[in-house]
Amino acid sequence: MTDQQSSPPATSSPQTPSGPAPGASSALLETIRAGYRTAGPAITLGAAVVEDVVHADAPIRLPLAMMNRHGLVAGATGTGKTVTLQVMAEQLSTAGVPVFLADVKGDLSGLATAATPSDRLAERTTATGMPWEPAAFPVEFLALGGDGPGIPVRATVDSFGPLLLARIMDLNETQESCLQLMFHWADERELPLDDLKDLRAVVMHLTSKEGKEDLRGLGGVATSTANVILREVTALAAGGMDAFFGVPEFETAELLRRAPDGRGVISCLELPSLQQRPRVFSTFMVWLLADLFAELPEVGDTDRPKLVFFLDEAHLVFDDASDAFLDAITTTVRLIRSKGVGVFFVTQSPQDVPEEVLGQLANRVQHALRAFTPKDAKALRQAVQTFPHTEYDLEEVLTSAGTGEAVVTVMDEDGAPTPVALTRMWSPTSVIGPSTPEALDAAVAASALLEAYGQDQDRVSAFERLTGSATAGPGAGAASPVPTGGSVGTHTPGAGQSQADIDAEARRIEAEILGHPVPSSGPVETPRGEPAPRREPAPPPRREPAPLRSRREENPMAEVVEDIARTAATAFGRSVVRSVFGTKRRGRRRGGLFG
Template identity: 60%
Template sequence: MTQTPEDAAPPSAVDGAVAQAVAPGYAFEGAVLELGGLMLDAETLSDVRIRIPLAMVNRHGLVAGATGTGKTKTLQLLAEQLSAQGVPVFAADIKGDLSGLATPGAPGDKITARAASVGQQWQATGFPVEYYALGGEGTGIPLRVTMSAFGPTLLSKVLGLNDTQESSLGLVFHYADRAGLPLLDLADLRAVVGHLTSDEGKADLKDLGGLSSSTAGVILRELISFQDQGADAFFGEPEFESADLLQVAADGRGLISLVELPNLQDRPAVFSTFLMWLLADLFHDLPEVGDIDKPKLVFFFDEAHLLFADASKDFLQQVAQTVRLIRSKGVGVFFVTQSPTDVPDEVLAQLGSRVQHQLRAHTPNDAKALKATVNTYPTSAYDDLGGVITSLGIGEAVVTVMNERGAPTPVAWTRLRAPESLMGPSDPAAMQAAVAASPRHAKYAEAVDRESAREKLAVRLEEGARKREAEQEAAAAAKAQQAEEKTQQRAGRSTRPRPDAPARTSRRTSQQEEGGLVRDVVQSGAFKDFMRTAAREIARGMFKTGRR
């Protein structure tokens, strides 16, 4: 039966009927992640423990709820327990609070009371953490990706291109591959598009067929705007190897990799698509492992709504396919967002675990989203699940997970456990020291700028200038030769010697000597160096590749 949300408070359970219905669904035999205790109503807490089987975490999950309801603390709680059981974790640190995972938590009366209420033996604990930063903007090891690896599909999502423009961008990437022009950074792609829209590249543009000069111009303008936002820092080498996320500390605990996201509000699409690239790269590189006792990695995809907003149908299909298939690689994915309706149905259907914090129903749209959320849950023992969701307190959630047989567990109103690490940012100095000491800092810290598309196109332009110069010289020499032959023919027809013949011969000899001198200068190494430098400056001016 479908529940409908109402404004009234949820009714209390009578005689423990909820506990009797819920408890058998969470009696697992293998390793688990402890979430908290079952609440019978807003005041009454039972002794039933709500947990997730560790082996089912790679069936993916969702953590949802309005701002300030405790999603970040839930993520922290899950990351701690995964690490403790030897599972590496990757998460985006949106507000900087997750950096506290590296620091033991601060005890207090509230912590003690919550831990005691859910049967938790709380102990302040820090966990092994690795800090990353997109393009090195912030505290962390730089994360970069080459433009070729990022690909036209994800880039089209970032640039907000329509279907036609996305298809055209794919042709640009195809041309670069065919022409042997490595696309490593944003400047490389700009150089290629700039070449195709220039006089020198018109023939190449024509050969591409489906790419018009006007569409190429639109793509070039979007790339310039994208670069002006500072996005060029995210693309380049050394490219991050996603397998480095699958690290275990010396004590056997899983390494928690956190990526800092400064200025997220200015570049939201870059963040979400970069995370999607990481996920796709993991899928590409990792071997098939099937069903295993515990995941090889759990990937928390925060601010998930940014990934799906204004996404094309093809893009959504690729995301859904990646999420569906990466389970067999031993990777679990948790999407973190405000409402389950932020996630497309084809992706939402694959999320076996749900941790739903409070949703608010202050507007008609809120009420509609709440009703849609309730309809995604299996039948529950609560008469009004919508009322439960709107009345949840901070640190409480409605939970359903996938049991060891692959079936959904009963819906459980849960008071969540308290994280044992610091619920706030770690000390900046300690973070800097951790970054400097990491073996991956030496691997990724320094950017590499090897020869790629922009340099090759500059050389090609320079060679074209030399070829045109040689052709002009040859044409001038041929013209001079023709003039000389005509002069000799006229001289042969003349049988009467002229008084000024010696003078004419002298002038002709002088002109020939001057012509020879000019050709010697043109063919000299110094003159060619001068022309090469001039051509290089022209190329840099055209493609904006001059280094400052």
């Protein structure tokens, strides 16, 4: 690899093909050494490379205090992004900083297993000046709704909110507004929306005569739109999403834990079926960020972050996103820094991230890019333009960098960008690649979270109250009547119906819309089979206020989306994301697991 460099600005002669002007390389090296000196705690990314020489005495360091300024790890497939992420996670954990990351390919589970020394590894670590010792790290394996090895992660429909739910249901703006109106109706009547059967019961009610009367004062919902929403809810359940929505809901404070030895816990979300549900994954990542922002107190600037959040396959978050959704993400990234959370987007190209978000990512680790097509070449030129001025020929460097090398610029301890440095990255001390299935199973079985989240529950919620059933388990008692708050009377559509009856009715409505023969009223098979035994339900707690969804009583939905940006800009910063995304919390924090 050849790193061509331009002459210093003070000289008038341009760079020649023979190389940099005499002394330019030594001047560049001294600039890099000075730019990456740190007095406070920092992680080391690697060693500077100048003129094809790796300089172990010029470490490239990222101050921990600057990691809540967010960052980007980018590069073409196979250039070493995942290993870079692993190196950063290891050092953050050692420094006592909890980490959250998504294990898209299954490779990051190796963090739980110490690596094996080798001659090739020793040669590389010696060249980069790394004091390498094999180590395993405290890893908590998580799985969306129990899909894969890990502690099941669930969210209530309420907490997920209408904006995020509309994204995974692929609703248009009109349908999204109607969904928000349905959430508003349930919120006003204190009907908990725990899972998809609760939301389906609400939609079924609001398509009935009594339900239309309920919504008349709020602008109403067209029957065709409500039926589209009902069909999408049914499709989510058929696709296995009913396993994700429910209780107990995962408390995002669990991501802030430390191990008994003081190291930060690495929460690793296993995603074996990402390819089948990419939008669900990306929307869930945004839900986690929104919930973290809503729950964490302001901390300002500290010597190290409270959590570093790595969002892999970041392009999935932004693909086909609405303007409202992008505004909400931008607001979240901008404001969550004050909560002590750093967010690193991991993707192939900087162009995968919108400019509004990219402009907030102060720490850059750019692995090699490919320029096989005119579009690739344009993306390469645009990526080069986003870096500070440097003597490196970045177009040459970024197309010729080897695996495990990256161009780096970060924020120094004074908040200024460091010099651009081609870097030979350090190596992980844990296994590169997956841990064995036995190691994963042992880690999950030993988890302190298994008892709290291992078994799904079913409490009295909207479905039970709207249908008058008592399926929430023994001792639940009769379902409470729906608070009338409007024109809901003593008769509730679907009262006394079973879940099978509700399913059959949903199929009948869908058939009428599509013009198909009306199906028989037999029960609908669910992909999960027979329901698991349910625990003693807790009474539904009272909701918190939801300013965005309930503050307007008359025809609110035409203004909801337009208000997102205005709400984000107000002084109520601590509740902005909950308002923007429509998320809310009902549960109480459990003690003893957040240390």
